[in-house]
Amino acid sequence: MKIGLFYGTDTGNTERVAKQLKELLETQYGAGSVDLLEIYKKKKEDMAQYNTLVLGMPTWYDGELQGDWEEFIPEMEQIDFTGKQVAFFGLGDQYGYASYFCDALGVFAEIAEKKNASLVGFTSTQGFEHDFSKAQRGDQFVGLCLDVDNQDELTKERVEKWVAQLTTEFA
Numbered sequence: 516m517k518i519g520l521f522y523g524t525d526t527g528n529t530e531r532v533a534k535q536l537k538e539l540l541e542t543q544y545g546a547g548s549v550d551l552l553e554i555y556k557k558k559k560e561d562m563a564q565y566n567t568l569v570l571g572m573p574t575w576y577d578g579e580l581q582g583d584w585e586e587f588i589p590e591m592e593q594i595d596f597t598g599k600q601v602a603f604f605g606l607g608d609q610y611g612y613a614s615y616f617c618d619a620l621g622v623f624a625e626i627a628e629k630k631n632a633s634l635v636g637f638t639s640t641q642g643f644e645h646d647f648s649k650a651q652r653g654d655q656f657v658g659l660c661l662d663v664d665n666q667d668e669l670t671k672e673r674v675e676k677w678v679a680q681l682t683t684e685f686a
């Protein structure tokens with residue numbers, strides 16, 4: 516198993532979680548199984564070489580995308596995700612931005628799906644008090660949503676649970 520773990524971050528929170536995920540996934544799949552890559556200035560070829568992807572992003576400024584991820588969209592739209600499994604995680608603030616919680620996740624999940632990606636790692640919305648999220652479908656998020664601004668005490672447990680889930684869902 517080789518996993519491409521791409522993240523973008525403005526203030527470092529997503530990077531912190533990305534490092535936790537790498538460590539936990541490597542406990543499962545072995546040292547060196549996860550390539551941790553910042554999305555900044557990456558090209559489509561950098562992502563297209565992986566069949567298993569974990570993509571992490573915060574949401575900023577009332578539902579806006581993190582800048583480096585936004586720049587990556589034209590690259591992402593040229594990737595054929597057929598046969599690729601993709602798990603998303605997102606960071607947000609469910610109280611400060613209750614109407615836009617983790618929106619970026621929903622935006623990118625749609626792009627990946629349009630290009631035939633197989634999405635894994637959906638999680639329950641239980642335990643969150645947002646009003647609206649583009650990342651939500653029914654009572655699930657299209658990946659793992661985390662709120663380190665308000666519920667950081669739950670981050671470790673949420674991340675561990677998600678990695679256990681991914682190991683059952685990754686082919």
Ligand SMILES: Cc1cc2nc3c(=O)[nH]c(=O)nc-3n(C[C@H](O)[C@H](O)[C@H](O)COP(=O)(O)O)c2cc1C
Nearest residue numbers: 525526527528529573575576577578607608612617
């Ligand atoms: C000015 C500002 C705007 C934000 N806008 C949103 C938002 O629209 N939706 C959301 O879920 N979180 C929002 N957040 C919360 C960030 O996504 C959260 O702090 C995240 O952990 C930042 O991740 P990063 O350090 O990787 O950039 C906002 C935070 C700030 C300070």
